[in-house]
Amino acid sequence: MFRDLREFLGKLEQEGQLVYFHDEILPEPDIRAIQRGSQDIGSTGPAVIIDNVKGYKGKKLAVNVHGSWANHAIMMGMDKNTNLKDQFYELADRWDSYPGELKWVKDAPCQEVVIEKDINLYEILPLFRINKNDAGFYLSKASIVTKDPEDPDNVDKENVGTYRVQVQGPDTVAMQGLAFHDVAIHLKKAEEKNQPLPIAICLGVDPMLTFMASTPLNYNQSEYKYAAAINGIPMELTKCIGYDLDVPAGAEIVLEGEIIPRKRVCEGPFGEFPGSYSGTRKQVEIKIKRVTHRKDPIFENLYLGRPWTEIDTLLGLNTCVPLYKQLKETMPEVKAVNALYQHGLTVIIATDQRFGGYAKSVAMRLATTPHGISYAKNIILVDGDVDPFDLNQVMWAFSTRIRGSQDVIVVPGTPGMPLDPASEPPGMGVKVIIDATTPMAPERVLREVKMVEKVDKAEYYQKIIADLHSQIK
Amino acid sequence: MKCVRCLHGDAHKVAEAPDGSGAWEVYLCDRCNYSWRSTEEEDVINPEKRDPWFQLDKVDLDTLQIPCPIPPLVK
Incomplete structure (x- = not known):
């Protein structure tokens, strides 16, 4: 380039x-x-x-x-x-x-x-x-x-x-x-x-x-x-x-x-x-x-x-991509990784699930990658059709899919990033896994719910409308 | 000269404005390695006005954490 x-x-x-x-x-x-x-x-x-x-x-x-x-x-x-x-x-x-x-x-x-x-x-x-x-x-x-x-x-x-x-x-x-x-x-x-x-x-x-x-x-x-x-x-x-x-x-x-x-x-x-x-x-x-x-x-x-x-910005996508690649090696269901926040102290992973509980396994895999060991302290999982870079979508997943009693896991006494002010003593940390994916079998699903489907061709028309909009600016 | 941070007398001038304008000088403390420019804000270069949280006059510099430890010698 x-x-x-x-x-x-x-x-x-x-x-x-x-x-x-x-x-x-x-x-x-x-x-x-x-x-x-x-x-x-x-x-x-x-x-x-x-x-x-x-x-x-x-x-x-x-x-x-x-x-x-x-x-x-x-x-x-x-x-x-x-x-x-x-x-x-x-x-x-x-x-x-x-x-x-x-x-x-x-x-x-x-x-x-x-x-x-x-x-x-x-x-x-x-x-x-x-x-x-x-x-x-x-x-x-x-x-x-x-x-x-x-x-x-x-x-x-x-x-x-x-x-x-x-x-x-x-x-x-x-x-x-x-x-x-x-x-x-x-x-x-x-x-x-x-x-x-x-x-x-x-x-x-x-x-x-x-x-x-x-x-x-x-x-x-x-x-x-x-x-x-x-x-x-x-x-x-x-x-x-x-x-x-x-x-x-x-x-x-x-x-x-x-x-x-x-x-x-x-x-x-x-x-x-x-x-x-x-x-x-x-x-x-x-x-x-x-x-x-x-x-x-x-x-x-x-x-x-x-x-x-x-x-x-500089540490954004270059933190996301290696983590994505490392997860993808063994977990092809992973769709995208957003590790933009403070060099990956918080990571949002979009993943499909192979079977019930799988998203939590993805989180644990992330926590054992070379970068994830010290950095990834807040690990958020969303479904594969959620864009992890769109925080409106992530918050929708948060609002509608987290069951506090079983989807929030805290692992104390793990490595931490010394520059993180919450790392005490510096270098020690706590991992928090928040699973905002839709439960699937054999996990027991209490209520059958169908999410509204994505709208076909919306991205195609989005570009056209955006072009029309920019022409009148 | 007194360091504005650790208040010891180990500071001295290390530079002047390189364009010859005399716009400022830079000072450095050989003890705590703090450096400052003569034209900086009062709450940076005046010990009376600096945030006490950042002062090192009551800190034993020998006890500071070493993030990258010195390994034992290997022969």
Whole structure:
């Protein structure tokens, strides 16, 4: 689809989904407010390029790039008005074309400018405080590359992940990698030998790579190959100058450095995706040895705070599809999975039932998927003919099918997501299964009820009416 | 210089506006790693006006949780 961020921004502009903000503003609080405001426009909101930040004259900042379903559809190469369910099925289809092709290039744009002396991140990047009580200036949308130190030639184990990064000095940053993240596996292997772990922090990359970097893939699945597969074009990579790491050739900015082994430093709080601040913790420290960037680089960053924000869109369908695929492997009755809410803390599954009680088995299967173990704490089941992305339909199922005495199951003492404010102690949780499907035999059905059937051809006429409507606007 | 969050004297200037405008400076605390810009809101950079919930002056930083534990050395 798009080779890099610039191509995507060009397409957004062509589609009327990009605006420029030229008035002079302060880094704080103005950038925060612009991000929040553009996000709050909703499902059709544009990306924003800000180019006149006081003290940072001449530097460009891109925000809200993934901030709406319209931009998300354009990233997928679809019409910007495509509904969520159609985007879900399109992504699910393309998922199966993994692995895509990788291509290594020389003289990569991301290395047009190289800074190795007197690195000062506060001056190179137009940094700003995302939420008022964050501990400092954060990189919230980086694609971070590390390799398995015991298997460095295995590109499938090379990880590209999005982890929050706090700038903690001119050439120093701290990063949150939680124990269940892939980067933690790489770090553990390096730290056991007291070795630094090379790391590349890539800013402003192809939007599909950003999307895949925040997708819960298996350890030996390549984010680069997935991005290539879904984009339908090869992923162009180049080697870092100082390390054997592969980075996107078209990245706007790359910070090359090393995680200092066996050291933890004070980091946080940071306004996180559940809409609450994380605590202050001790996290890894990274020394930046080199900054490479394109000429006239665009610094891309993301707002997250009280949902709905850009991170909810970014982490939306890429959380849904892997869960859908994993369920579908053994339970073909599953029709769709909506895990849009806080990276899948709440999941709505539409499923047919093979026999009585089957929906509850689907819920338990979800709770044992790699992502579901820690995240999926509220699991809602609806019938296969209910659109789980349409909350009106979900609430109808809630209202008419739940029998409180047997359809609500609570499983205490399960793993939890530490950033969820309801996880106490952090990392522990409670699973709640709510079965809003229609009971079937051999389950005893007390009353025979027939639901009103779906209306034939309604979707066909919906499109026609919508077109007629848009013509008179 | 006193850190606005942990109130220890480990803070110092780390940057000035790179366009030479003198629009602001950035300060960093080497103890708790808090950083701030001179032009930020009063309830961010003035310890008297900051939300006490976010202050670290009474917190022992050595006892903070380590989400990604350091593994034993393997020879």
